[in-house]
Amino acid sequence: MSVITIERKVLAKNDEIAGLNRELFRKNNIFAFNLVSSPGSGKTSILERTLEYFNGKVKVAVIEGDVQTDLDAQRIAKYNVPAVQIVTRGGCHLDAPLINDALKNIDLKSIQLLIIENVGNLVCPANYDLGEALKIVVASTTEGDDKPLKYHEMFRNASVLIINKIDLLPYVNCNIETLRHNALRINPRLIIFETSCTTNAGITDWCDWIVKQIPPR
Amino acid sequence: MHEMSVAQNILEIVREHVSAEEEYKIKTIRLKIGELAGIVPDSLLFCFDAVKNGSSLHNASLDVEYVSITAQCKHCGKTSPLDYGVFFCPACSNADITLLTGNELNIVEIELDD
Numbered sequence: 001m002s003v004i005t006i007e008r009k010v011l012a013k014n015d016e017i018a019g020l021n022r023e024l025f026r027k028n029n030i031f032a033f034n035l036v037s038s039p040g041s042g043k044t045s046i047l048e049r050t051l052e053y054f055n056g057k058v059k060v061a062v063i064e065g066d067v068q069t070d071l072d073a074q075r076i077a078k079y080n081v082p083a084v085q086i087v088t089r090g091g092c093h094l095d096a097p098l099i100n101d102a103l104k105n106i107d108l109k110s111i112q113l114l115i116i117e118n119v120g121n122l123v124c125p126a127n128y129d130l131g132e133a134l135k136i137v138v139a140s141t142t143e144g145d146d147k148p149l150k151y152h153e154m155f156r157n158a159s160v161l162i163i164n165k166i167d168l169l170p171y172v173n174c175n176i177e178t179l180r181h182n183a184l185r186i187n188p189r190l191i192i193f194e195t196s197c198t199t200n201a202g203i204t205d206w207c208d209w210i211v212k213q214i215p216p217r
Numbered sequence: 218m219h220e221m222s223v224a225q226n227i228l229e230i231v232r233e234h235v236s237a238e239e240e241y242k243i244k245t246i247r248l249k250i251g252e253l254a255g256i257v258p259d260s261l262l263f264c265f266d267a268v269k270n271g272s273s274l275h276n277a278s279l280d281v282e283y284v285s286i287t288a289q290c291k292h293c294g295k296t297s298p299l300d301y302g303v304f305f306c307p308a309c310s311n312a313d314i315t316l317l318t319g320n321e322l323n324i325v326e327i328e329l330d331d
Binding site: 003123127 | 304
């Protein structure tokens with residue numbers, strides 16, 4: 001019997017390519033974030049409101065991850081920004097090699113901000129580094145106030161929480177203070193925004209925060 | 218539900234460390250998996266069986282050491298074990314903690330028949 005010591009992370013390959021992606025973003029002065037949430041929380045709607053607010057003044061590209069269809073990329077393309085759709089065909093998350101491939105279709109020199117919209121899933125995307133500066137998790141009020149407790153890895157690994165659909169608060173079983181409390185209990189460093197894509201509440205604060213994260217050229 | 222791709226990654230990494238003949242001799246692949254790694258162990262074992270079947274590593278099985286969660290409190294400095302899903306210091310209740318263990322998803326070593 002012989003033993004070979006390996007001592008390697010199983011996701012080392014992913015992390016290696018995530019490092020290459022991160023270096024590409026650094027070299028090109030791009031702020032890249034990874035937008036994660038459960039399906040239907042409003043990630044694409046938040047992007048639409050964000051792109052409307054920027055109105056071409058911030059140079060953005062978007063990578064859309066979905067299990068099937070390019071419906072989200074079509075929605076984004078209406079705003080005249082480069083949008084690359086990744087269809088995972090059953091895959092539950094985006095990984096760093098998929099992003100690296102998608103980046104070949106984007107002129108990195110011409111953008112300041114890269115938004116990666118992950119597959120709607122509060123579990124698997126938490127474990128995959130894509131090379132982003134930070135993860136931003138969206139929790140909508142229609143999902144209730146207990147999601148941070150149920151999907152704590154995602155809320156622990158995120159730096160920002162967007163509480164979306166706040167216009168629906170009077171109609172849904174969600175206490176926003178409980179939601180904030182639960183999220184901060186899991187991750188006291190979370191920066192929290194409250195938004196509605198219907199009334200545009202909170203979109204200005206959120207967009208102004210993004211602009212501050214973009215590295216100067 | 219990404220245990221299948223994790224199982225494939227395990228095969229790939231192991232293959233990088235042995236010759237083509239040695240692949241057939243691999244008996245055990247020892248892993249460390251933290252409670253927070255997002256891996257369902259039974260599901261990983263199932264997926265590994267599926268990907269190794271018909272491959273050069275069909276003799277290999279996984280031996281998993283589970284790693285529980287420990288953290289150090291930034292407030293009182295104490296190191297404590299944490300229950301799954303509870304992220305505050307059991308000593309002083311502060312939520313500002315640094316995880317020490319629990320995120321592992323590592324291949325430690327492989328054992329070959331001579």
